[in-house]
Amino acid sequence: MTNPQIFALWAGLGLVVTIALVVAARRVEKARGWLVIVGLVMLAGEEPMLTWFWALIGPGGDKDGMSGLITTAAQTHVMDTAILGFGLYVFMGWIAMTAFLRGERWAAKVLAAGWFLTAATLLATSLTLYPRGLFGPGYGWDSLAVGLLAWGCALWLTPARQFVRSGR
Numbered sequence: 467m468t469n470p471q472i473f474a475l476w477a478g479l480g481l482v483v484t485i486a487l488v489v490a491a492r493r494v495e496k497a498r499g500w501l502v503i504v505g506l507v508m509l510a511g512e513e514p515m516l517t518w519f520w521a522l523i524g525p526g527g528d529k530d531g532m533s534g535l536i537t538t539a540a541q542t543h544v545m546d547t548a549i550l551g552f553g554l555y556v557f558m559g560w561i562a563m564t565a566f567l568r569g570e571r572w573a574a575k576v577l578a579a580g581w582f583l584t585a586a587t588l589l590a591t592s593l594t595l596y597p598r599g600l601f602g603p604g605y606g607w608d609s610l611a612v613g614l615l616a617w618g619c620a621l622w623l624t625p626a627r628q629f630v631r632s633g634r
Contacts, residue, residue, distance in 0.1 A: 470605035473512075477608035480508045484616040491623050495567070498620040502562035502577060505617030506555045509584065512609040514551035521545045554580075562620070574621070574628040581617050588614070 467475075483504050491497040521544040523531040532541060558580050565573035588610055592598055600607040 470599070473605050474608055476511070477508070477612045480504060480609065480612040480616065484612060484619060487616075488619050488623070496563070498623050499563045499567045501616045501620035501623070502566070503559050505581075505613045505615070505620070506559050506562075508609050508613030508616065510552055510555045512606050512613070514548045514555065516606075518545060518548035518552070521548060566624075569625075569628055571628055571631070574624055577617075578621055578629070581614070581621060584617075585614055 484501065487494070487497045487501050487504065491501075494500075520528065520530050520532050521541055522533060524533040525531045525535060532544060536544070558577060561573050561576060566577055592600060592607065597604060598607040598610065599605040
């Protein structure tokens, strides 16, 4: 099985879980939180965790491996960025399963801002640097699309009152 096939299978599994959670959202109290988690897992696997892997491994282990090709200072910054990005996703997952599910407005706003920042970044880099297989050679766009879809569905299923202040 090739890497693109593995990534497509992974994205397909994420899509099935997303659809099941959207369908169950009216009956399952925590479905919105789990949709955010599914989205974050899909995105983390393709972005910060893959970046961390590439920072650790050299071109002998993966054609995109950076170890040995960049200075140790640059490698340190790449690893730091990947770990901090992953940590931010973990923090957003915690927000999703706690304050967001309790209906706190700030949590919905933070998750919406995170979704928009992530979507804008991925769109910008896909259009200007590397298409991730969407518009040319490569792969990975399907995992990113499913991740954004799952996270976006959680926001879409969120009552409007969780985003705006009531008239009280």
